[in-house]
Amino acid sequence: MSLKDYSRKNSRNRDDEIIDNVTRITPEGSDAIQGQKSSYQQGNDHGSNSFDYMEDDPVNEKAFEEKLAQRREEIRNRHRERSRKRKMKRMTHAFIAVDIILLLVLVVLIGTGNLNLSGLFGNPGNSSKTETTAPVETEAETTAAAEEEPAQALTELIAQSDRQAMMYDYDAAVETLSTSEFSESPEVQAKIQEYEAQKAACVPFDNSQITHVFFHILCVDTERAFTNDAAGKDFNQVMTTIPEFEAIIQQMYDRGYVLVGLHDMAEMQTQEDGTRKMVKKQIMLPEGKKAFVMSEDDVCYYEYMEGKGFADKMVFDENGKLKLQYTDAQGNVSIGDYDIVPILDNFVEAHPDFSYRGAKAIMAFTGYNGVLGYRTDETYDESSENRDPNMKANPNIAEDRETVKKLFQALVDDGYELASHSWGHINFTKRELADLQRDTDRWERNVESLMPGNCDIILYPFGADIGDWHPYSTENDKFNMLKAAGFDYFCNVDSNPVWVQYTEDAVRQGRRNLDGYRLWMDYSGEDNKLSDILDVSTVFDTRRPTPITWN
Known part of the structure; x- marks a missing residue:
């Protein structure tokens, strides 16, 4: 088919469509127009030019053109109407989408409390008012x-x-x-x-008359602790039970005793010439009140104590308070009041006048098994040159050290003082200076490094002092070594009510052991060394196996 024939064919098809549409719209002229349609199609069917056919009948051509123009205008109007309807439909959809989005935003704002509907609408009962419907305070x-x-x-x-x-x-x-x-x-x-x-x-209390009592880790379960073997007998001698401790502090409180710290008694002060000197401090108390110091040794929760009826380790509870973790005989683990901390905290909370300016006890630490129940010592550290193969490595040692730092800080913030009990719990009287130096270095490296500041208190293991009752002097090499290490307060063990010594370089104090042996000696009537601070007949825990002898 040639281009001319294709054009003629398409022209014929379009004209047929127009004529058919006009016929349907104007039925009253359908016969005439149909006749024109037949002639028009005849001409085209014979291959004649359609425009030549129109020129042969001017009258019909004019009528046809008018009708055709009219129809074309109707088609255009209908097209415009369809376009308008499509546009309106699109706008309607858009408005619906916007409404949905706004509704979702409103729901979110109301749900999160960021939108107060009472501020958006007036009083529904009165359209002329804009006040909210919320109650108005008088x-x-x-x-x-x-x-x-x-x-x-x-x-x-x-x-x-x-x-x-x-x-x-x-x-x-x-x-x-x-x-x-x-x-x-x-x-x-x-x-x-x-x-x-x-x-x-208030009146100043005589600092030379301050007594000092001390304990070891408190016993929770006497049946597991005080067994009939060597370890059980040792525990029975040197440990105090929780009921005994609670009775002791209650009786001391009732008798007017008030907890003070070693730093309340005296402190090193820099003089005008730049030298450092130990200076006594005044402790001002109401008439009849008596100052005393308390300490606890071996706050480490050693490996050998595991499963023996003592606390496992110090922890923070869900409120950030210092507590103890304890495992009972059935293996149940709980967090609670299983040692001096937090029993003493609870007592001071209930009796603030038992503490002088927030003072609590002195906590003393060795290092060889770590501290506070965490195996933080270098002997547990796989990366340390001092790793001990006989110790079970602690894979969490870095994390545990960070935990201990937080616990130490919490103890200090809570009024406790921190002290050395040597690294290896060694006898300072019997050991040579070189041994003491090595032990002190290890304690500084493994324990003091975890503390929030320098430690200046040492509580001698076994009470074994580095000198007799005479004041320390610079001729004492052990004293010189400990002073160089930063220690200013030195405490031995002395069962007498009071022993305190002040010099320009140091404070020395004797400590009274309130343990099973000492309680039993007074309870049995064999001795009388505790009557100034307690009534042993109402303190002694009768669950203990007796008699209690010192090995």
Whole structure:
């Protein structure tokens, strides 16, 4: 088919379509137009040019053109209407999509509490108003709410200052109130006068009459601890049970004893000439109160104590409080009050006047088994040149060391003092200077390095001192070595009520053992060394196997 024939054929098909459409729209002229259609198709069917055929009949051509123009206009109108409807449909869909998005955003804002609907709508009962439907506080309610907040703050502030005053820190209590926003209020001024009066009534306690009591790890389960073998007999001698400890601190509190720290007794101070000197401090207490020091040895929870009725290790509970982990005879693990920490904390919380300015006990540590129940020593460290193959390696040693650092810091923050008990629990009286130096180096490397600051207290293992009752001097090489290591406070063991010695270089103090042996000796009537601080007949734990002898 030639291009001309293709054009003619397509022209014929388009014209037929137009004529058919006009016929359907205008039935009254269908016969005439149909006749024109037949002639028009005849011409085309014979191959004649369609435009030549139109020129042969001017009248029909004119009518046809008018009808054709009319139809074309109708088609265009219909096309425009269809386009308008499509456009409206698209706009409707768009609006629906936007509405859905806005609805989802509104739901999210309401669900998260970031949108208050009461601020978006007026009162549904009155279209002329724009107020929210939420209840409106009365002037009295608003005033009461405004007054309640500062009243609560003042109550809490006075509770804080009262606690400081109960712990005999009257200056801190006054400062707490005088630097607050309520400093000029009559209630605060009255409290300040009350604290000043209490402070004026205090008297200095004689620092030479401060007794020092000490314990080892407290026994939780006497049946597993105090067995009839060598280990059980040793535990029975040197350990104190939880009921005994609780009874002791209650009786000491009832008799007017108040916990102080070694640093409350005296401290090293820099003099005008740059030298350092130990200077006594005044401990001001109400008349009749008596200062005392407490310490606990071997706060390490050794391997040999595992499964013997003692705590496993020190931990933080879910509230960040210092607690102990304990495993009972059935293997059940619990977190609770299984040693001096936190039993002493609980007691001071209930009896703030048992503690002088927040003082607690001294915690003493060896190093060979790690500290606080964590195997942190280098002998457990696979990467250390001092690794001991006889020790089970601790794959979590780095993590455990970080945990111990946090526990040490928490102890200090809680009022406890930290002390050395040597690295290997060695006898300082019998060992040579070189041995003591090596042991001290290992203690510094493995224990002091985990503490928040330098340690200046040493509690001699076995109570074995480096000298007799005479003051230390620079001629004592062991003393010189320990001073160079940073120690200023030195404590032995002495069952007498009081032994304290002050020099320009040091404080020395004897410690009284409140253990099974010492309690039994008084309980059995063989001795009388504890009656000044407790009634042993109501303290001694009768679950202990007796008699208790010293091996």
